[in-house]
Amino acid sequence: MAKCSICGRDAVAYIRYQRRYLCREHYIEFVENKVRRSIKRYKLLSKGSKVLVSVSGGKDSAALLMALSRLSKEYQLKLYALHINLGIGEYSEKSLRASTEAAKMLRIPLIILNVKDLIGYTIPELARRLRRPVCSVCGLVKRYLINAVAVELGADAVALGHNADDLAVYSMKSFITQDLEYLDKLGPKTENIQGIAVGRIRPLYEVYEKESFLYAFLLGVPFIHDECPHVNHESLEQILKVKLNEVEEKKPGMKIMMLRNMAKRIRDLPRREYRVQSCRYCGLLSSTEVCSFCRMTARIHGEPLGPIVRSRVRELVKESESRQLSSAAG
Amino acid sequence: MAKARVIPDNKELTVDSGISVEELLKAAGFNTESAVVLVNGSPVPEDYRVKEDDEIVIVRVLSGG
Structure with missing residues (x-):
């Protein structure tokens, strides 16, 4: 059995791009x-x-929650977790259970939103009604709800579990499709816009997908090992993931090099120019007079649901904060 | 000979003793970046050589989450 290059104990992994073995x-x-x-x-x-x-209940957010929890003392962080129940059958039920268990294990207050309760439809139902791909509707709803909760909470940042592999793949896809303005959104963070959008951070920016899995596994934080039933294995992202890993195997460290260089160049990349404004209905970030969420819900319900959703989110955040206060007092 | 289970695909493979984890992954069609191998419940480096009666699990690391 190979031994840890630092302490000599049994190794659990070999880090190719550092040419060293590491124990647990x-x-x-x-x-x-x-x-x-x-x-x-x-x-x-x-x-x-x-x-x-x-x-989400998957390995990356489990690793993210665990890492931030273990670093929270050092950085004096006040952590809140958010899980969005998408209503994707058994997959969503398992995801909710894993997220609840992980938050409980780490004693981090968890806010749970249910898309069906808020919008009246699950994500697959919404996609069918809108005749749009499930992943595109899912992304739009999640981005809106995450930002709505972060604004109500007065958070300084939203932490997302995107790992190095995800970001390398999205960057390659942007290059191949020449959607170069999108590259600007793939850096380690986006900035806050006072009162309408909370900046997103990606603490796993340099953590490989395999490393994220192994970290969460070694620390025993609950996560599900199921694939979303809507994943398309023939998508450009999935094909690029396989190809990038083939390159990484031959050129260890390539993904990190790519992302570090991208982070340095991010200010030089082309940006999509648009006027930052707040949606006339819900008041959150929008590039046009009405945000995509309000436009989408108005198409289904005849009226934009942003204001109602925000008010429900406000109640849930208040409930979570008062639970925190009473548990701290008790 | 040892048996290897692939999750989450629920496939089972028969593995010759003495082959390395890296060789095992290649034979099973995986890139070393896309899967983790557990032997008797613990992760092992890619040059670990499979022993008779090892309980092997190949975990395909899933995207998303």
């Missing part, structure tokens, strides 16, 4: 050091930040 303890430290370095290098968080962590 040093592997955990290695991933946390990556997160710590990204926080510092990309100025993702400052001490005392209030952070809303978006948790």
